[in-house]
Amino acid sequence: MYKSLIKITLTIFLSILLINSNSFAFHKNGTSSISIDKNEGDKKKDYQTRYCTADVDERKIPIIDKSENEEEQSNKKVEKKSIFEINSYHSNKFQNAPDTLNFSILKNIKKMPYISSQYSVEQLLAYYCVQEKPQEGKLKVFKISQNSSTAKLYDQIAIINGRENRKSEIGNDIFEIGAISLAVEDTKLIYSKAQFIIDEEKRIKVEEEKKAEANKKAKEEKDWLAANQQKLLDKIDKKINTFDDQIAEINNEYKQLKIDYEKFENDFKEKIIEVEDKLEDVDRSKNELKEKAKALRSAKRAFLSENILDDFKTKFKATKRIKGKNYKNYKDLENLRDDVAKGKKKRQFTNKKKGFFVRWERLENSKLNIKQGDKIGALSAEIKEAETNIVNNIDTLILEINNLEEEFGSQLPWNLIIIGIIVFLVISGVGAYVYFNNRRIQKLQEEADKKVGSLKSDFEGKLKDTSEQIKSVGRAAARSGQSGASQQEQVLEEKPKSQEEIIAAKYDELVSDYREALDDFAKVAKFKQKWNGLALSRKERQDGTKTILVSSPRAFEKADIWCVTFSDKYFAFAGSTVRSNMATYMNLDFEKASREFKGVFSISTGTNYTCEPSVLRKGGAGFVVERAGKIVFPT
Numbered sequence: 001m002y003k004s005l006i007k008i009t010l011t012i013f014l015s016i017l018l019i020n021s022n023s024f025a026f027h028k029n030g031t032s033s034i035s036i037d038k039n040e041g042d043k044k045k046d047y048q049t050r051y052c053t054a055d056v057d058e059r060k061i062p063i064i065d066k067s068e069n070e071e072e073q074s075n076k077k078v079e080k081k082s083i084f085e086i087n088s089y090h091s092n093k094f095q096n097a098p099d100t101l102n103f104s105i106l107k108n109i110k111k112m113p114y115i116s117s118q119y120s121v122e123q124l125l126a127y128y129c130v131q132e133k134p135q136e137g138k139l140k141v142f143k144i145s146q147n148s149s150t151a152k153l154y155d156q157i158a159i160i161n162g163r164e165n166r167k168s169e170i171g172n173d174i175f176e177i178g179a180i181s182l183a184v185e186d187t188k189l190i191y192s193k194a195q196f197i198i199d200e201e202k203r204i205k206v207e208e209e210k211k212a213e214a215n216k217k218a219k220e221e222k223d224w225l226a227a228n229q230q231k232l233l234d235k236i237d238k239k240i241n242t243f244d245d246q247i248a249e250i251n252n253e254y255k256q257l258k259i260d261y262e263k264f265e266n267d268f269k270e271k272i273i274e275v276e277d278k279l280e281d282v283d284r285s286k287n288e289l290k291e292k293a294k295a296l297r298s299a300k301r302a303f304l305s306e307n308i309l310d311d312f313k314t315k316f317k318a319t320k321r322i323k324g325k326n327y328k329n330y331k332d333l334e335n336l337r338d339d340v341a342k343g344k345k346k347r348q349f350t351n352k353k354k355g356f357f358v359r360w361e362r363l364e365n366s367k368l369n370i371k372q373g374d375k376i377g378a379l380s381a382e383i384k385e386a387e388t389n390i391v392n393n394i395d396t397l398i399l400e401i402n403n404l405e406e407e408f409g410s411q412l413p414w415n416l417i418i419i420g421i422i423v424f425l426v427i428s429g430v431g432a433y434v435y436f437n438n439r440r441i442q443k444l445q446e447e448a449d450k451k452v453g454s455l456k457s458d459f460e461g462k463l464k465d466t467s468e469q470i471k472s473v474g475r476a477a478a479r480s481g482q483s484g485a486s487q488q489e490q491v492l493e494e495k496p497k498s499q500e501e502i503i504a505a506k507y508d509e510l511v512s513d514y515r516e517a518l519d520d521f522a523k524v525a526k527f528k529q530k531w532n533g534l535a536l537s538r539k540e541r542q543d544g545t546k547t548i549l550v551s552s553p554r555a556f557e558k559a560d561i562w563c564v565t566f567s568d569k570y571f572a573f574a575g576s577t578v579r580s581n582m583a584t585y586m587n588l589d590f591e592k593a594s595r596e597f598k599g600v601f602s603i604s605t606g607t608n609y610t611c612e613p614s615v616l617r618k619g620g621a622g623f624v625v626e627r628a629g630k631i632v633f634p635t
Contacts, residue, residue: 034195038082047084057085097130097182097189104178105200117175121158122151122166124180127197130157133188156184224346232349232360236337243330243368251321253376257383261316264383267553268309271390274535274555275300278398281529286408292401299393308386315379322372329366336360399551402534406618409532409565506566514564514611518576521557528556531566535559535575536623538600547599550622560596563616563623570616570623572600574631579609586633593631600625606632 036047038058047056060080106115106127115124131150154166160181161174174180182189193201279297284290324330340356343349349356497505510531517527527533537552537560549572552559562573574597578585585593590603597603600614614629 034086036084036086038084042084047086051086053086055086058082059085094129094190094192096133097128097191099181099183100179101125101128101130101182101191102179103127105204106197107175107178109196109200115170115175117172118169120167121161121163121170121180122154124170125154125157125166127194129192129194130154130182130189131191133190153184153187153189156187157182160184221344221346225343228349229340229343232340232356233337235364236333236340236360239364240324240330240333240337243324243327243333246368246370247322247324250370250373250376253373253380254319254321257316257319257376257380260380260383261312264312264387265309267387268304268390270554270558271394272300272304273558274398274553275304275394277555277557278401282401283405283408286404289401289404289408292397292404296394296397296401299397303386303389303393312379312383312386315375315382319372319375319379322370327368327370329363329368332359333363333366336363395551395553402551405532406565503567503569510564510566510571511613514562514573518579521576524557524576527564528562531564534563536561536563536572538596538598539622542599546619547625547628548619548622549600549616549625561600570618571613572616572623572625572629573613574601574611578611578631582609582633590633593633597631599628601629601631604630604632605635607634608632609634 060082063079063081103115103124115127130153132153151166157180158164158166158168160183161170163170170180182191275296279293279300282289282293284293324334336356336359339348343356347355352358513523513527513530517523533556535552535554535556535558536549537554539548539550542548549561549563552561554560556562557575558577559575560578562575564571564573578593585596593601593603601611610632612630614625615627616623617626618624
């Protein structure tokens with residue numbers, strides 16, 4: 001009984017001793033776990049020592065043959081094998097310890113608070129199994145009993161780092177920098193990290209490698225984008241600019257078409273009025289003028305028909321300004337450009353189905369297919385053709401009629417000359433009759449006086465009576481002679497006027513009629529007819545130093561320059577529209593007046609509006625300004 005008790009006590013003591021020599025060497029901190037097949041002769045304490053952990057369990061697990069299916073495994077007797085499940089272990093590979101142990105990874109693990117500033121020096125060093133390097137041929141021993149070498153070592157390390165002993169807290173200063181000194185004098189140390197620390201280091205390394213790879217790829221992406229993105233943008237911009245130029249060209253053509261169309265419409269209506277006035281005023285008593293008038297009327301029906309204007313109006317309404325957004329290819333290009341500008345990945349460019357390069361290939365040779373250009377071009381051509389027809393047919397006939405009228409007007413007025421000759425002959429005949437009648441009366445008186453003198457002595461009685469008769473006859477003759485002399489004196493007193501006086505009187509009458517026409521628009525037509533008025537305008541391209549005036553396409557009433565004539569003299573007056581639109585001509589320091597009347601009228605200012613006419617002469621198909629007139633605009 002006593003012996004048995006001694007055996008039991010000895011067993012307990014040995015167990016405690018064994019526990020004291022190993023349990024302190026093993027700790028359960030950490031989450032790492034592995035399973036190792038048990039070999040024959042393996043013992044649990046061997047793995048506890050090798051992996052520096054107390055958490056080693058031996059258990060049996062079924063052997064699974066992966067080549068068999070589930071049905072075969074269920075029909076077969078399950079065989080088992082023994083394994084060691086090792087938890088919270090350290091690496092079995094020790095390495096020389098550095099002078100300063102960096103535990104920042106342990107400190108920064110976020111999954112669970114492994115350490116803090118309140119941890120002791122001993123607790124911190126235990127995570128790394130810090131111990132003295134064993135002598136060659138001896139096993140490493142890790143136990144932290146009260147007087148063990150490891151406990152003494154940790155006390156030394158604590159003192160080196162300014163702590164009292166191994167049980168002291170590491171404190172904020174050591175915890176914040178994440179490093180503790182292991183520089184124990186004359187002592188070589190080894191250490192082995194807890195497996196979860198190694199796992200964390202591997203995880204961090206993998207993340208860093210991934211990050212480095214991601215940075216590498218990002219740099220490659222950035223470099224690739226730098227080399228290709230802007231080039232593609234430049235190509236797209238060039239294509240868009242080409243489309244913009246096409247759109248701008250069409251819009252400019254539309255703008256010019258609008259100007260041409262509105263001008264044509266206005267000129268067309270004015271030309272109709274001019275032709276109607278010309279047909280109304282033409283002298284049909286002249287066969288040549290009559291034939292020209294017939295031709296002009298026919299040309300008016302052909303080239304000044306209202307149907308032409310209506311047709312152009314319909315076609316003009318079908319044209320309009322255009323915008324890029326109205327065209328699919330233009331919008332696709334803009335969308336592609338926006339996407340390329342925002343692109344951040346190479347695959348956005350290189351994708352074989354929807355990549356930017358594929359989209360660009362589809363649009364690179366695309367066209368806008370602007371149909372407006374054809375409509376605008378066609379209508380512009382038709383307007384030019386219509387203008388040419390009017391010039392070649394209408395204006396030419398009007399000019400021919402004007403030339404014929406001038407030609408007939410410059411011929412001698414034989415009817416007036418004949419009437420003048422007849423009047424002259426009548427006056428001459430009357431004068432001759434009076435003269436010869438007076439001579440006859442004087443002769444009779446002389447004969448009577450002779451007869452009275454010869455018969456005086458013989459017929460005294462009768463002489464008295466005869467004398468009285470003769471005297472009465474003489475008195476009558478005298479009266480008749482005096483009357484004839486008086487008439488002759490009156491004829492002699494009516495001296496004919498000189499040519500200069502006649503022209504001066506005509507000029508005064510012309511100026512008076514011109515002023516009345518300015519004051520009363522209703523008198524313009526009468527003024528035109530009386531003075532053979534023509535509508536003129538300044539020739540756009542002047543040749544030489546003389547100013548040339550040509551027939552104006554406007555009606556006389558609306559023309560800026562009125563040409564009138566008498567006695568082979570031609571004068572140019574400013575039309576009534578100049579005075580009625582004085583503000584326009586005076587604007588911008590008389591810019592319009594100076595431009596349109598250059599070489600025809602000088603421009604000045606005064607109290608009232610007046611116009612001194614220019615003196616013209618015929619020259620070719622127009623008129624040459626011999627002496628410029630003057631227009632005075634009121635201040």
